[in-house]
Amino acid sequence: MKKVALAGTESLTNYIEALRENDIEVITTLNIDEAMACDGLLLPGGGDIDPAYYGEEMNGSEEPDRELDKAQRDILDAFVKAKKPILGICRGMQLINIYFGGSLHQDLATKEIHTVKDKNDSLHSVKSVEDGNLFENFYGKSFYINSAHHQGIKKLGAGLKGVLESEDGVCEAVIHEELPIIATQFHPERMSYKLRRDDAVVGEEIFKYFKSLLK
Numbered sequence: 687m688k689k690v691a692l693a694g695t696e697s698l699t700n701y702i703e704a705l706r707e708n709d710i711e712v713i714t715t716l717n718i719d720e721a722m723a724c725d726g727l728l729l730p731g732g733g734d735i736d737p738a739y740y741g742e743e744m745n746g747s748e749e750p751d752r753e754l755d756k757a758q759r760d761i762l763d764a765f766v767k768a769k770k771p772i773l774g775i776c777r778g779m780q781l782i783n784i785y786f787g788g789s790l791h792q793d794l795a796t797k798e799i800h801t802v803k804d805k806n807d808s809l810h811s812v813k814s815v816e817d818g819n820l821f822e823n824f825y826g827k828s829f830y831i832n833s834a835h836h837q838g839i840k841k842l843g844a845g846l847k848g849v850l851e852s853e854d855g856v857c858e859a860v861i862h863e864e865l866p867i868i869a870t871q872f873h874p875e876r877m878s879y880k881l882r883r884d885d886a887v888v889g890e891e892i893f894k895y896f897k898s899l900l901k
Contacts, residue, residue: 691721729778746793774869786843
């Protein structure tokens with residue numbers, strides 16, 4: 687059975703269940719040695735990352751958890767150097783982008799399209815901006831996804847391709863050009879299996895693909 691390190695601290699149930707639906711063993715850890723014993727890494731959603739990591743002062747970010755920032759970045763660094771598969775979701779995608787030298791909009795001018803409303807994810811359309819990319823193959827050129835964030839990619843990190851874009855121009859998914867790294871700004875774990883939605887695409891395809899990367 688393949689094993690994935692889930693590098694997070696709270697609200698991880700949906701990620702765990704989505705991975706287990708694919709017969710993947712899940713290790714929740716922020717310990718590098720424990721994580722590196724796994725076949726892949728999932729960086730989950732969460733709070734804002736310290737903007738010092740991309741050379742900015744606080745300007746719209748919520749107060750970061752700096753210990754978590756460092757722990758996740760160190761684990762990400764180890765997996766990148768080992769060329770092991772990585773799936774980033776929401777905060778996870780932002781951390782991946784920052785790691786490769788990118789930056790974030792700390793508080794999107796169009797955040798109302800993306801943020802949680804009445805404790806529910808927002809819903810909006812996205813479009814493919816690269817022909818034949820992974821997500822277009824899964825879902826077509828335009829489709830609906832869920833959303834729960836107020837930040838987004840500003841400068842794209844080196845080696846990353848932005849392949850999906852929301853109606854207001856926010857990057858919604860990236861793929862690394864050489865490494866086995868994929869990431870979404872949206873939350874496929876909340877569109878999968880028991881949490882499937884009638885008004886959005888099925889997130890299961892993303893987890894199935896991630897499993898296919900595990901060696």
